[in-house]
Amino acid sequence: MPGSCSDAFPGKQLVCSGASRKVTGNSSWYLGLVGVPPPLQQQQVEPSSGSGSNSSSSINEEDPLVARANVVCSALTSLSPEQVEVCMKHPNIIYSVANGAYKGIQECQYQFRNERWNCTTNEEDENVFGYILKTGSKETAFIYAVTSAGVVHAVTQGCSAGDLAECSCDAANHGKSTPEGWKWGGCSDNIDYGLEFARKFVDAPEQLKPYDKNEKFKNRVVMNLHNNEAGRQIVQSLMKMHCRCHGVSGSCELKTCWKTIPPFSEIGDTLKKKYNEAVLLRTPRNSAKHRSKRNRARARKSIPADELIHVSKSPNFCKHNQKKGILGTKGRECSKSSTGNDSCSTLCCGRGYNTQELIRQMPRNPVSTYNQPF
Amino acid sequence: MPGVILENLSGRKLFVLVSVLMVLLTACFLIGGIVAPAPTYAFPFVATKCIDDGQHRWYYSRGAGKCNSTDHHTNVERLQEISEKVVFSFQIPFPRDGQILDFSRWQQNLIGILVFEIIYDKIVEMPPNVLLFMDVRLGYRNDGDADDDWKPYAEGIIERNLDCEPDPHHSAYSCSMVPLFELGSLHHDFYLLNIRFQMNTNLGHLKDLTLVGIHQNGGFTRVWWTMKTAFFPLILMTMSWFWNRVHQLNRQPVLLEYMLLSVGAALTILNVPIELLTLYLDLPFMPLLQDIRQGFFYAVLLSFWLVFAGEHLMVNDPQPRHLRLYWKHLSAVVIGCVSLLVFDLFEKGSQATDPFYSVWVTPLGTNVALTFIICAGISAGVYFVFLCWMIWKVFRNISVKRSLLPSMSSVRRLHYEGIIYRFKFLMLATLTCAAMTVIGFILDQVSEGRWKWDEHIRIEYTSAFLTGTYGVWNIYILALLILYSPSHKQWPSDVDVNSPVADGIELSHISVNEPNEASLLTSFVKKVAHE
Numbered sequence: 033m034p035g036s037c038s039d040a041f042p043g044k045q046l047v048c049s050g051a052s053r054k055v056t057g058n059s060s061w062y063l064g065l066v067g068v069p070p071p072l073q074q075q076q077v078e079p080s081s082g083s084g085s086n087s088s089s090s091i092n093e094e095d096p097l098v099a100r101a102n103v104v105c106s107a108l109t110s111l112s113p114e115q116v117e118v119c120m121k122h123p124n125i126i127y128s129v130a131n132g133a134y135k136g137i138q139e140c141q142y143q144f145r146n147e148r149w150n151c152t153t154n155e156e157d158e159n160v161f162g163y164i165l166k167t168g169s170k171e172t173a174f175i176y177a178v179t180s181a182g183v184v185h186a187v188t189q190g191c192s193a194g195d196l197a198e199c200s201c202d203a204a205n206h207g208k209s210t211p212e213g214w215k216w217g218g219c220s221d222n223i224d225y226g227l228e229f230a231r232k233f234v235d236a237p238e239q240l241k242p243y244d245k246n247e248k249f250k251n252r253v254v255m256n257l258h259n260n261e262a263g264r265q266i267v268q269s270l271m272k273m274h275c276r277c278h279g280v281s282g283s284c285e286l287k288t289c290w291k292t293i294p295p296f297s298e299i300g301d302t303l304k305k306k307y308n309e310a311v312l313l314r315t316p317r318n319s320a321k322h323r324s325k326r327n328r329a330r331a332r333k334s335i336p337a338d339e340l341i342h343v344s345k346s347p348n349f350c351k352h353n354q355k356k357g358i359l360g361t362k363g364r365e366c367s368k369s370s371t372g373n374d375s376c377s378t379l380c381c382g383r384g385y386n387t388q389e390l391i392r393q394m395p396r397n398p399v400s401t402y403n404q405p406f
Numbered sequence: 407m408p409g410v411i412l413e414n415l416s417g418r419k420l421f422v423l424v425s426v427l428m429v430l431l432t433a434c435f436l437i438g439g440i441v442a443p444a445p446t447y448a449f450p451f452v453a454t455k456c457i458d459d460g461q462h463r464w465y466y467s468r469g470a471g472k473c474n475s476t477d478h479h480t481n482v483e484r485l486q487e488i489s490e491k492v493v494f495s496f497q498i499p500f501p502r503d504g505q506i507l508d509f510s511r512w513q514q515n516l517i518g519i520l521v522f523e524i525i526y527d528k529i530v531e532m533p534p535n536v537l538l539f540m541d542v543r544l545g546y547r548n549d550g551d552a553d554d555d556w557k558p559y560a561e562g563i564i565e566r567n568l569d570c571e572p573d574p575h576h577s578a579y580s581c582s583m584v585p586l587f588e589l590g591s592l593h594h595d596f597y598l599l600n601i602r603f604q605m606n607t608n609l610g611h612l613k614d615l616t617l618v619g620i621h622q623n624g625g626f627t628r629v630w631w632t633m634k635t636a637f638f639p640l641i642l643m644t645m646s647w648f649w650n651r652v653h654q655l656n657r658q659p660v661l662l663e664y665m666l667l668s669v670g671a672a673l674t675i676l677n678v679p680i681e682l683l684t685l686y687l688d689l690p691f692m693p694l695l696q697d698i699r700q701g702f703f704y705a706v707l708l709s710f711w712l713v714f715a716g717e718h719l720m721v722n723d724p725q726p727r728h729l730r731l732y733w734k735h736l737s738a739v740v741i742g743c744v745s746l747l748v749f750d751l752f753e754k755g756s757q758a759t760d761p762f763y764s765v766w767v768t769p770l771g772t773n774v775a776l777t778f779i780i781c782a783g784i785s786a787g788v789y790f791v792f793l794c795w796m797i798w799k800v801f802r803n804i805s806v807k808r809s810l811l812p813s814m815s816s817v818r819r820l821h822y823e824g825i826i827y828r829f830k831f832l833m834l835a836t837l838t839c840a841a842m843t844v845i846g847f848i849l850d851q852v853s854e855g856r857w858k859w860d861e862h863i864r865i866e867y868t869s870a871f872l873t874g875t876y877g878v879w880n881i882y883i884l885a886l887l888i889l890y891s892p893s894h895k896q897w898p899s900d901v902d903v904n905s906p907v908a909d910g911i912e913l914s915h916i917s918v919n920e921p922n923e924a925s926l927l928t929s930f931v932k933k934v935a936h937e
Contacts, residue, residue: 122504192616193452194467194500201502210503215510216625217443219502222450276448276583276620278517284851287868288620290448292521295578 119233122198128190129183129233136182139300140175143307146374148349148361148381151175163356167347168252170310173340174303176256177263180234181299184267188226188293199225221291223271227264234260251343255313258341265338266302270294303340310340350381412832412889423888427881434633434877439870442629446622450521453494453615458602464545465493465600468501469553494601496617508549508595511685512624515693516592518599519618520584524570525611526577532610536568539604542762544587546594556598560587563604564762579610583618587761590690590754592621626869631679633873637880638677644884645670648891655892661727662717665710666890672706673883675699690761694754698747705743707879708789709736711836715796719803735792742785749778797833832889839882846871 119126140151149164149171164171191199201210201219208216238256271291279285313335335341347353352360366376366385376385415423456465456473465473473495499507509516524532541563545556570581589597599617603609649667652659659667676699684692712735717727729736749765752775756763765771804826811819850871 189452192450194454194497197501198504199502210505211507214499214502214507215512217623218447218449274521274583274618276517276519276618278446278588278620285847286445286872287851288446288448290450290618292450297577 122196124196125187125190125198125229128186128196132183132186133179134182135186135296136175136179139182139296139303140178142297143300143304146367146370146372146379148373148379149346149358150364152359163347163358168255168343169346170307170340170342171346173255173259173310173342174307176259177266177303177306177340178300180230180260180263181267181303182263182296183234184223184226184230184264185293185296185299187229188222188267191222191225192293200228221271223268223291223293227268230260230264251313255341255343258335258337262306262338262340263303266306267293267299269338270298270302306338306340310342311335312345313341313343350383410890411893414893415889423885427885431874431877431881434881435870435874437629437633438873439865439867441625442866442869442873443623443625444866445626445869445872446620448618448620449499451496451498451500451617451619453496453601453617456493456495456600458491458493464543464554464556464598465495466497466556466598467495468497471554492602494615496597496599496601498597498599498617498619509592509597509621510624511591511593512622512627513592514622514627514681514684516587516589516597517620518586518588519620520566520586520601521616521618522568522570522579522581522584522609522612523614523616524579524581524609525613526572526579527611530610532570532572532579534569534571536570536609538566538568538584538609540564540566541602541604542586543600544761545598545600547596547598549595559594559597560761562760562762565767567767585764585766586617588693588754588757589761590693590758591684591688593684593688627681629869629873630876631681633876634677634679634681637876638674638679641670641674641677641880641884641887644887645674648887651891651894654894661713661729662890663892664729665713666886668706669703669710669883670887672703673880676703677880691755691758694750694758697750697754701743701746701750705739707883708739711793712736712739712789712796715793715800718800719796735789735796738785738789738792742782742789745778745782745785749775749782832886835882835885839878842878843875846875 137151137153141153144151151171152164165175166172187196187199190196199222201214202224213219235257238253238260272294273289273291275287275289277284277287279287347356347358349358350361352358352362361379361381364379365374366379367374368376370376373379412420454467454473455476456467457476458465459474467473467475473493475495476492499509501507543561544559546559547556566584566586568581568584570579573580601615645667648670652663681692681696683689709732713729713732716732716735752771753763753765756765765775808826811823850868
């Protein structure tokens with residue numbers, strides 16, 4: 033019988049309206065994660081129904097969508113002028129970026145649905161995740177990696193869908209510019225552009241942060257950049273190869289292969305595994321043994337690019353902490369029979385749980401017992 | 407008696423010739439590996455979902471008059487509601503780098519494959535096998551035409567099978583690819599494909615439809631045609647030189663010479679760069695013609711090997727040898743090739759008129775096609791057994807009779823040993839060519855088509871394999887034509903060599919009696935057989 037967690041401190045009881053808040057359809061909120069400052073997010077940057085089809089070569093025509101995107105790009109203060117220019121040139125891409133970040137958060141909430149921290153988002157906060165993003169914990173690492181992967185995924189898909197006319201062809205291998213290069217030897221895979229763009233765009237805010245002043249800060253920048261890259265590497269490594277034979281009489285004398293991007297859920301699964309194995313980066317604060325700079329550099333170097341790293345331990349997600357924006361696990365659904373993270377003893381942090389029996393009308397199972405927070 | 411050049415060529419000259427041919431062969435591999443891009447190129451195009459406004463018109467996603475489309479991010483529930491009113495539209499190629507791309511005639515052909523992305527839903531579960539009924543229209547437009555000036559190319563209601571298996575963990579289905587069309591000629595600049603699913607098609611939650619377009623690369627076409635154009639006059643000239651030498655002899659050409667000429671002719675037909683016409687004309691039957699030319703060359707080459715082995719068997723038959731003698735052996739080649747030809751005529755021949763046609767979609771077509779392919783496979787097996795058996799017989803005879811060599815005079819022994827060596831050398835060359843093709847093919851299958859040696863040199867392996875193999879067989883035929891053309895150089899006459907010794911008497915006798923024999927080896931072997 034399922035149950036729900038109780039609060040061990042009755043005196044401090046606060047009413048939590050919903051611990052697992054669902055992400056709403058407006059993806060503008062998630063731009064904060066990838067360097068778009070909050071004031072901008074209020075300007076209703078959302079992919080509207082026309083953006084999919086009007087991305088033809090003529091970006092010059094006076095399109096209200098394009099005009100709005102231009103407003104977005106010029107206000108991206110956290111980006112370097114060069115990157116603002118890229119954005120101005122290809123305004124459609126900003127929708128893909130927002131969509132990618134949104135995808136990342138959706139996947140995060142799915143992956144962590146049974147954990148003490150369930151990827152809570154708070155839309156009032158400037159960067160959706162609030163405190164968690166500042167801790168430098170495993171959770172921070174996951175958020176950075178999953179949103180970075182989301183941007184790669186969305187931009188790559190945008191290229192395949194023809195939404196983004198600016199997707200490069202990269203005919204550099206043939207030494208020819210786009211139309212000639214394409215006619216000579218085709219274009220590079222869309223993923224190449226997705227990775228290249230994400231590297232420029234998503235990493236930009238980190239690279240602009242004052243780097244040398246503070247050792248702690250420096251570690252955070254290293255950590256964020258590493259996790260961004262890890263997210264991208266995982267997308268790349270999960271690309272699937274498909275082939276088709278079309279030689280004489282359908283023989284495999286001639287075989288053509290192409291890569292397709294995996295469903296985002298697959299990327300989420302892999303990232304979750306990486307989260308479980310995340311490496312704690314040794315800093316002067318958390319390690320007295322590895323004090324020398326050389327050792328630290330070596331330790332950093334030996335971490336493979338597709339592993340997640342973090343600099344501090346996770347905060348306590350059991351108790352509610354309004355200041356830090358941690359909701360606590362009170363009121364969360366738990367499973368009595370489970371032995372995993374969603375088991376009642378783990379999820380309720382040993383505080384016990386309440387059992388509720390509810391009769392609810394379901395589409396397929398007319399009567400079922402269901403558990404609810406009290 | 408005139409022998410062939412191979413027998414009379416000095417070791418040094420043979421070495422020089424082989425070296426030159428090897429350099430030529432290496433050049434063929436390198437031109438494919440370094441100059442040419444990959445032979446073909448595949449690219450995914452995700453469909454634009456246009457809202458069907460009930461009009462019978464073209465639905466396209468870019469340019470004036472574009473359709474009203476649903477967003478790619480439209481949620482699945484909404485898509486399900488409108489799925490019956492959606493036209494899946496592919497306006498290809500897509501723009502890149504902000505520039506409009508158009509197909510080039512150098513890209514030769516286009517194969518279209520559909521990839522279905524279906525979301526798993528416990529409530530709307532899909533059967534494992536779905537029969538798709540699609541209303542397809544393919545149109546084209548050229549540079550300079552108005553945006554809405556799409557002209558019909560092919561259309562119809564087609565049937566395809568889709569096999570999907572659920573992947574509940576990832577909440578999606580993994581579905582088989584669906585071959586949609588094959589355009590034998592890529593004559594126009596832009597193509598537009600409109601697909602409507604018929605009402606009775608149960609597709610569950612179809613999220614996206616992707617068209618994978620595969621076409622030849624323009625750069626590869628250029629390299630390929632350059633090779634053909636270079637080999638065409640080379641083989642043609644060697645052939646006429648060969649035939650000229652045969653005619654200078656005061657005898658009728660023998661079977662082996664006829665066969666060599668046929669192989670040369672078949673290769674020349676294959677080499678004629680008639681594909682150049684596709685740059686000016688819309689020739690959808692070109693792939694079929696290409697297959698037929700290639701098949702014809704292989705058929706003649708396979709027959710040549712059989713006859714070559716057969717002609718070196720010791721058969722005491724004074725009659726002039728004729729191709730009729732080999733009808734049993736050659737029937738395997740003929741049956742195999744005719745089977746493949748019939749299959750190809752069905753598949754590619756029909757596609758020349760209807761690009762959406764495929765023999766594989768109906769069970770009857772699949773069975774018929776499989777019958778022909780299995781038939782060809784059995785013929786290939788029978789042929790291979792025949793050939794191995796004949797070669798084994800030749801080698802057995804040579805080695806058995808070779809034991810008689812020590813009883814011969816030293817001059818003649820050396821001479822015959824040389825002949826046997828060179829005969830074996832040519833057998834080795836054939837095996838090497840075959841092995842290179844097979845190994846290259848296997849490597850091609852296992853490699854991902856691109857090899858990196860260092861940062862700067864990238865080898866397109868598949869292109870290297872294709873140009874290399876093409877070069878191998880051209881050079882092989884070239885070598886055969888040169889080495890097996892009749893030599894005009896008189897050997898120290900057999901009588902001079904043999905008369906002082908007792909065991910040579912019969913040789914001169916046989917040589918006089920059978921002036922038609924081209925190869926000294928054959929005469930040697932026959933002589934020994936007489937003993």
